[in-house]
Amino acid sequence: MGIVMAKKTKSALENKKGVSISEITNTSKIKSIKDKRKTGINTDALVASILNKDITALSRAITLIESKNPKHLEKANTIIKGCLPYSNKAVRIGITGVPGVGKSTFIEVFGKHLTAIGKRVAVLAIDPSSSITKGSILGDKTRMENLVKDDNAFIRPSASGESLGGVARKTRETIILCEAAGFDVIIIETVGVGQSETTVHSMVDFFLLLKLAGAGDELQGIKRGIIEMADAIAINKADGDNLKKAKLAKVEFNRALHLYPEKSSHWQPKVTLCSALKNEGIDAIWEIILEYVKITSENNYFNTKRNEQNKFWLIQTIEDQLKSDFFNTPKIKSALKNQLQLIETNQTTPFAAADYLLSINN
């Protein structure tokens, strides 16, 4: 109604020269009206609905973030800006583990535990492979049937994107919206392909590594440097015949973790056993996370880390863009090809070639 009226008023004013429109002093209101007229999206209303914990509004806004339409992205930026003052309040938890470790079952049971104790939980995913397969690790929602049905849970399949950087940006922005929508815990799942674990690690407060006991799996983890990122390692499927092996693995991981220099968080990473299937040890993991938040909030590491993450994403985004701008310039593209040939035939060095390419860019 208000929008229709505004439209009429505007038309009338436009047709009558010299009429001041100074009565409309709320510029954000004007923008909102204009926005609505152009794309049918009222960003102010959407922000208000998100702050009002309206899941449909949240979903619509995330879809705008994920859109490739520049007009949608403009809207998305307005919405993000509107939500920003209400963000930054949830605990952000990254969860990783190799396929077969039971991530879906774990997240479902962990999520249900959180909603049972009164928390609202959002589950997002970073899946670099989705940009290729167009699939998504959370796409198969049947994997988390109980959590999906839970009114206090919100599950969103991973954003697809051209690059991990693009996916990361969309996920980070989705976190802001989810926090504005009043979710207390944000879980970000990753399949752990390529750099995805590092990416998730750089956007969460707490990084949980799920492991299985036995089969040399322990060393595999060390090899990929993930252990160094973990704030806790949960050895899943620690039930029945597996229990003994799991207990041994716990000792081994604890030994490995103690070899690392103390983290700047002053947090000593914990190793714990759990069975998502039997719902055992799940509450203990939440207790560990609460302890982490308490300790790091007291020594201010919690906020320091978030600020560092923000700075990291700022610098990373700029660097990615600078590189992409440079190497996608047609002149550079063909010159680069030539220079590489000259290097291969010993006629120039990589450094002289770089100097040359940089000189022709200006």
Place this chain on the structure above:
Amino acid sequence: MGIVMAKKTKSALENKKGVSISEITNTSKIKSIKDKRKTGINTDALVASILNKDITALSRAITLIESKNPKHLEKANTIIKGCLPYSNKAVRIGITGVPGVGKSTFIEVFGKHLTAIGKRVAVLAIDPSSSITKGSILGDKTRMENLVKDDNAFIRPSASGESLGGVARKTRETIILCEAAGFDVIIIETVGVGQSETTVHSMVDFFLLLKLAGAGDELQGIKRGIIEMADAIAINKADGDNLKKAKLAKVEFNRALHLYPEKSSHWQPKVTLCSALKNEGIDAIWEIILEYVKITSENNYFNTKRNEQNKFWLIQTIEDQLKSDFFNTPKIKSALKNQLQLIETNQTTPFAAADYLLSINN
């Protein structure tokens, strides 16, 4: 003499308008004469001397590479270009290991073994700390007394520089000159601080990791991801009471190495025992390197790797420069400070801030 004459002739020609100087058709000769006049450095002569295995000329040229004087760097680039067609012929070996592992003794004994079998050996170093301490890991030449005295060995302390990238560039360029000077083996030593090992790894054909047995040192290596880079691990000081421990460590390292996926070189990294002090197992290490060169030359990995390294340095140099240009712009510097404050106070996102900074740069 010739230079004095050239100067006189030039003056005469200049004073007599209309006199053709077309007799002098060798432009490189003219450049060389001009060069000499300007800085007292005849680059052509220096290149000729380097190709003639003149160590004094080699040292002078490396000093030009390391100079901060832009005129010297211009000369250095000319010399490098002159040496390039004669480079690319040595085996480049990276050697790393924690302090106390016996690197100096090992390199001395290994170098002496190589000169004894008729090889000419150059030893360089990458020491990122040298830019801070202005010291150098090879600065204390007394550590390699015998090798220093050897006519077929050339030891050069590490280039100091503002950045690891700068040091790396100087080292890479020094390799070119050493190869032009007919050295068959180039050894690049690193203390293994920060990224220096990755840097060395990206400029050598073969990466040798020196280790000691016992004291949990094995896992320390795994932690830092160095094992993944190693083409061979030599457990040093494998003598006397240490021998038993060293043999156990060999088993453990072999087990760890087999957990890694096969390298694209199709080379299975070797673990070997040695005692630099007692000159034991040193020849075996050279045999391993020869075997590596043979296998990787046959499957063409050797050249592929060098091309990839060249490409890496080209891209790396460009990226470093792009970043440095951007972030050192005064306008960006102050705007970045503002944007970081806006991020900290939840008024903008890292991504929106990046978009803004990129937009004001143009």
